[in-house]
Amino acid sequence: MLEATEDSWDTVFATNLKGPFFLAQLAARQMIELIDAAKIPRGTVINVSSISAYAVSTNRADYCMAKAAMQMMTWLLADRLAEQKINVYEVCPGVIDSDMTAPVKEKYDALIAAGLSPIRRWGQPADVAAAVSMLASGQLPFSTGERINVDGGFHIRRL
Numbered sequence: 001m002l003e004a005t006e007d008s009w010d011t012v013f014a015t016n017l018k019g020p021f022f023l024a025q026l027a028a029r030q031m032i033e034l035i036d037a038a039k040i041p042r043g044t045v046i047n048v049s050s051i052s053a054y055a056v057s058t059n060r061a062d063y064c065m066a067k068a069a070m071q072m073m074t075w076l077l078a079d080r081l082a083e084q085k086i087n088v089y090e091v092c093p094g095v096i097d098s099d100m101t102a103p104v105k106e107k108y109d110a111l112i113a114a115g116l117s118p119i120r121r122w123g124q125p126a127d128v129a130a131a132v133s134m135l136a137s138g139q140l141p142f143s144t145g146e147r148i149n150v151d152g153g154f155h156i157r158r159l
Contacts, residue, residue, distance in 0.1 A: 001061040009062045016066035020047055021073055024088075028077065032084045043086035046135050047074050048128070051094045051151050071147060078145030087144040089135045094151025096123040119152035 024045050031043030052060065053067035071090055078088035094117060095101060095108050112120055131150045140146070149155045 001058050004062055012062040013066050016063060017069050017073070020070065024073070024077055028081055028084075028086055031086050032081075035085050041085070042138060042141075043081075043084070044136050044138065045077055045081070045086060045088040046132050047077075047088070047090045048132070049074075049090050049092045049147075051092050051149070051154055053092060054155070074147070075145045082144055087135075087138075087140070089140075089144070090147045091128060091131050091135070092147055092149045092151060092155075093128045094123050094149070094154045096125060096128060098125060117152035117154040118156060118158075121152065123150060123152060 024047065027045060028043070031040070031045075034040045035043060047070050049070045050063075050067045052064045053071055055064070057064055074088050074090040081088055095112065101108060108116070108122070112122060128150050131148050134140075135148065
């Protein structure tokens with residue numbers, strides 16, 4: 001936190017909050033037009049966040065804060081778009097085997113082996129894709145503003 005710069009802050013927020021916000025806005029506007037024209041019955045917006053939205057990582061404070069703000073963005077969009085038949089969700093991946101986590105693989109290998117989450121394995125991109133696919137398919141028609149954790153149970157508070 002003490003090493004963060006204004007430039008890095010701006011870059012992280014532009015990438016992880018500003019970009020998703022304006023993309024969701026654009027998509028929602030187009031969905032509303034299609035719904036109003038009866039070309040589609042409903043719409044879905046899915047924001048991909050991170051467990052960093054609720055897990056402190058002081059060396060990535062800007063990232064954590066941007067992802068935490070995404071939950072409020074999801075709630076605001078869910079409330080605003082419900083009347084237009086558009087459901088909004090937030091997907092929070094946990095420790096996922098990807099280019100982003102490659103530099104800290106050994107650290108997370110040890111944490112996962114020690115029980116970081118009840119499901120003791122790395123998450124895979126396909127795990128996240130399965131959640132997004134389920135939401136996009138409309139299988140939760142009476143839900144909106146929900147956070148779907150794809151984190152092996154990391155979010156479960158344990159003693």
